Structure formats: C-alpha cells, structure tokens
Amino acid sequence: MHKLIFFLSLISFTAFGQSTTVKTENGAIEGTMSKAGDVRIFRGVPFAAPPVGNLRWKAPQAVANWFGVRNCRTFGPSPMQGKPVPFMYWSSEFLIPESPISEDCLYLNVWTSAKSATAKQPVIVYVPGGGFRSGGGACPIYDGESMAKKGVVFVTINYRLGVFGFLAHPELTQESSYQASGNYALLDIIAALRWVQKNIAAMGGDPANVTLAGQSAGAFAVNFLTASPLAKGLFHRAIAESGGSFVTSPIRPKLTLKDAEQQGITFAKSLNAMSLGELRAKSADELLKATGGLSSPIVDGYVVPESIYAIYDKGRQNDVPVIVGWNEDDRVSGPPVKAEIFREQVKKRFGDKADAYLNVYPARTDAEAAQSQIASGRDEAFGIQDYKWAKMQAKTGKTPVYVYNFNRKVPASTPETQFGAFHSGEIVYAYDNLHTLSRPWEPVDRQIATAMSAYWVNFAKTGNPNGKNLPNWPAYKPTAENVIVIDKTIRSQALPTKPQLAFWEHYYAAEK
Numbered sequence: 001m002h003k004l005i006f007f008l009s010l011i012s013f014t015a016f017g018q019s020t021t022v023k024t025e026n027g028a029i030e031g032t033m034s035k036a037g038d039v040r041i042f043r044g045v046p047f048a049a050p051p052v053g054n055l056r057w058k059a060p061q062a063v064a065n066w067f068g069v070r071n072c073r074t075f076g077p078s079p080m081q082g083k084p085v086p087f088m089y090w091s092s093e094f095l096i097p098e099s100p101i102s103e104d105c106l107y108l109n110v111w112t113s114a115k116s117a118t119a120k121q122p123v124i125v126y127v128p129g130g131g132f133r134s135g136g137g138a139c140p141i142y143d144g145e146s147m148a149k150k151g152v153v154f155v156t157i158n159y160r161l162g163v164f165g166f167l168a169h170p171e172l173t174q175e176s177s178y179q180a181s182g183n184y185a186l187l188d189i190i191a192a193l194r195w196v197q198k199n200i201a202a203m204g205g206d207p208a209n210v211t212l213a214g215q216s217a218g219a220f221a222v223n224f225l226t227a228s229p230l231a232k233g234l235f236h237r238a239i240a241e242s243g244g245s246f247v248t249s250p251i252r253p254k255l256t257l258k259d260a261e262q263q264g265i266t267f268a269k270s271l272n273a274m275s276l277g278e279l280r281a282k283s284a285d286e287l288l289k290a291t292g293g294l295s296s297p298i299v300d301g302y303v304v305p306e307s308i309y310a311i312y313d314k315g316r317q318n319d320v321p322v323i324v325g326w327n328e329d330d331r332v333s334g335p336p337v338k339a340e341i342f343r344e345q346v347k348k349r350f351g352d353k354a355d356a357y358l359n360v361y362p363a364r365t366d367a368e369a370a371q372s373q374i375a376s377g378r379d380e381a382f383g384i385q386d387y388k389w390a391k392m393q394a395k396t397g398k399t400p401v402y403v404y405n406f407n408r409k410v411p412a413s414t415p416e417t418q419f420g421a422f423h424s425g426e427i428v429y430a431y432d433n434l435h436t437l438s439r440p441w442e443p444v445d446r447q448i449a450t451a452m453s454a455y456w457v458n459f460a461k462t463g464n465p466n467g468k469n470l471p472n473w474p475a476y477k478p479t480a481e482n483v484i485v486i487d488k489t490i491r492s493q494a495l496p497t498k499p500q501l502a503f504w505e506h507y508y509a510a511e512k
Helices: 003-019 145-149 162-164 172-174 185-203 217-226 257-272 274-279 286-289 307-311 341-361 364-398 443-463 497-511
Strands: 021-024 027-030 040-046 070-071 109-110 123-128 153-157 205-215 237-241 323-325 400-406 482-485 490-494
Touching: 021 185, 040 490, 109 145, 109 185, 123 185, 123 217, 123 443, 145 443, 153 185, 162 185, 162 286, 162 443, 172 257, 172 274, 185 205, 185 217, 205 217, 205 443, 217 237, 217 307, 237 443, 323 341, 323 364, 323 443, 341 364, 341 497, 364 400, 364 497
Parallel strands: 027 070, 123 153, 123 205, 205 237, 237 323, 323 400, 400 482
Antiparallel strands: 021 027, 040 109, 109 153, 482 490
C-alpha cells in the first residue's frame, strides 16, 4: 500500500515529463498541471513575509525558509479590500474570489510551459489594477495559461492595497531605515521582481528578460517603477494599459511625503489612535472600514525621488522599451449631465480656456455633450498621461515606445452590458483570454485576441511587438504621432485624439 502511494505521488510530480515540484531559494513548492498537461501552474507562492503585526506598514521582509514541499496548488489570499461585488462593466470575471482575503497577501502565481530550467523563456510579471483599493492576482481574466502556451512564463502578483499599502505617518518615517513611509505597495512589487530574479530560472524563465506589465492602477505602478532607482535592472521592458502619472490633475494629485504624513496623522486621529503602536493594534477590518487613509503612490524621496515628469525630463528613468495605450471608452465620469449644465461647468472650471475646450469637446446637444463628457474623462484620466509618457520617453530615452488605442467595442449580451471599449476591456484580448469572460464573442474578436496577444508576446521576447502576419506597428515618433488602432481592423495611423490631447497638454502646462 505504501509503495502504491509513493508511486502515485511520483506520477503527480512527473506528469507529462515535467516535474510539478520546483526548488525555490526558500524551499520546494508543488504546483499542478493544466488540463491539457502542457502548462505547470504554481499558485500562492510567498515572495515576502506576511506583512502583519509589527510588519504592518514596513517594507516587505524576507520569506522564512521551510522544510519539505509546500503546496502551491491554490491561490493565496487576496489583499485586504471590501467584498468583491460586480458593478458597472466589471462582472465577476474581473474580480478577486470572494475568499480568502487577508493582510497576509504577499503571494504570486506562475504559469510555465518550459520543459527545463534552461529554457530561458521571456517572463511577464503582471501587476493587477483596481484603483489601488481592490484587485489581486487571482482574478479570472489574469489567467496565465494562454500566454504560457505561447512560450512566456507568466506571473501575477498581489500587493498591499489602500491604507495597508500606502499609509504615511511621521512615526513610520522615523522608524524606517530609509527615512520615508508610504509606497509599501510599490516596495511589494519590487520584492516580487526580486523574487523573480532569484527563482524564475528554475521554472524555465529568463531573469534577464522580464517585462513588467499592468493595467489601470497596475499601469500607474509600472510607470512609478520605471522612475524608481530601486527597480533598476529588475525588469527590461514595460507595458502600461490605461495608466501613467506624468500630469498632476484633480484625478491624480501629486503628494509629497509631508502631505502624506499629514493625511496619516488625520487618519490616526479618526481612529483615536494616539501612537503607531495603537494603530498597529487595530484590526485589519477596523482599518478597512475607516476612511481618509492614503491609497496612491507618493513622491517619498526614496522609492520615488522626484515627480515622474521630472525624472523623465532629466533622462533618469529606467530606460526600457515601453508599450503604452488606452481604450476608446476608458471612462471615469458618472452619468452625463444635460448640455446646458455641462457648458456651465466647463465655463466655471476653464474660464478663458472654455471656448478652446468646447471646440474639441462640443456640447451643442445633449447627445453631443454626453459623448464629450466620456471623451474628456478618458483623455484627462488616461490619454494625456500615456501620451506624455510616450513623448517624454521619445525625448529623453534611448529605447523605443509603442502607442496603441484599443477601440473594439466589447460584445454585449444585453443593453445593460453595452459599455463599448470600456476600461479594462482590452485585457482578455491582450492575454488571449476571451474564454475567461462570458460574452457573445464573434470571429473577429478571436482574430483581435490572436493579434494583440502576439504583439504582447513578441514585445516580451524582443522589445519589438512586430512579427509575422501582423500589421506593422511603428515606434512612436512625436513628428508623426503614430499609433496602432486595435479594432475590427488593426491599422497604424496618426493619433486620432491629437486635438483633444493637445488641449490638455497646453492646459496643464499653463497650470504649472
């Protein structure tokens, strides 16, 4: 009987000729195989010590080594956040599992088709979105099996969110060895990248060819890490879908360490916590329910020495090839208001620039005003950020930047789910994951997913998205303003929203 059990366990470790056990620097881990038997999957792999107790609001610490084989067949807990509930265009496929959710969340997941530790496949490390308040690496749309089958070792990660990932406070600054606080989420991502450098070769990945990718908050994080000296050399390409932080706006204010520390003081007072010890004694649920805590990266002088704009302007960024882009219906605005009300709002905010604004975002009718509100919200929140990223990289960087516009209106089952090319709608195309999202897909959607994921894979392999049987995607040049538009037809053309983005560029230049 004992011999039979040993024989069965041996089969599980060597199924299809690929061991599902791997030795990491902290100990052996056991994963599982895909249904087809061609991809090894390791879920819930710890890359840092649990940031709980006295490690709450500290830089991530090393994982304690373990003996034996650690079970890594299921996802680890998602970061602390509210219960995932579908809303707007984000159905359950875009959300984390309902459980487990915990402060003990620093885990990553790996999909690999490599048959040996010498395969040296390119690696994509994917940073989830969610406004820095929600999300995690276990969302169904981030499944890495399709990318692994294309020869990429695909990694998804968790990082601390909300007040757990960003709280700054004078006492936290004083106790740190680097005299700063906040930005723990960015330090988590850096810790995950360091784990990849030390361990991914054992899974067939090439630590010298790592692409850092993310969408929305994940893309903002990618942008911050292209500007962080702490991340230098940890990744070699970057993909940012709908996110960047070049322009300081009402949507993306720039906070200094002192600003953030003051927010932290106010937050602590709201919880009647008179010391850091009392704050750390609060339960995770108490902190989650409280309001006013910081929930975005800051210029702390350590992880982020200066504003991203200043770092790029001086040519001090981590100079890697970049893909940036945004979606046609990336919207942050609420329900549209009537044209008359909208025009009054425009005059109140923009003053003598109102006519210039209305020239590119007209509001002669209610229908026109509604469309302009969506377009304006998209361009101010995402378009101008990625546009400036492309321009600054082209100006001071030596490596190329490629710009896309995703305009495919995602098929909808009902009028209630018709949101167009909505924010995060491109993800299942970029990673060839249409099968993870329940929509009435058409043949053209599969063609788009095949092409878009091929661009992403080619870029991860070589730093250039172009390849066989793909429409040519030229590198961005400010003189040509060229982008690739991804729709039912994929084509390279001049930037469609150039007049609108020119308005925001001039507006924020004048605001400075």
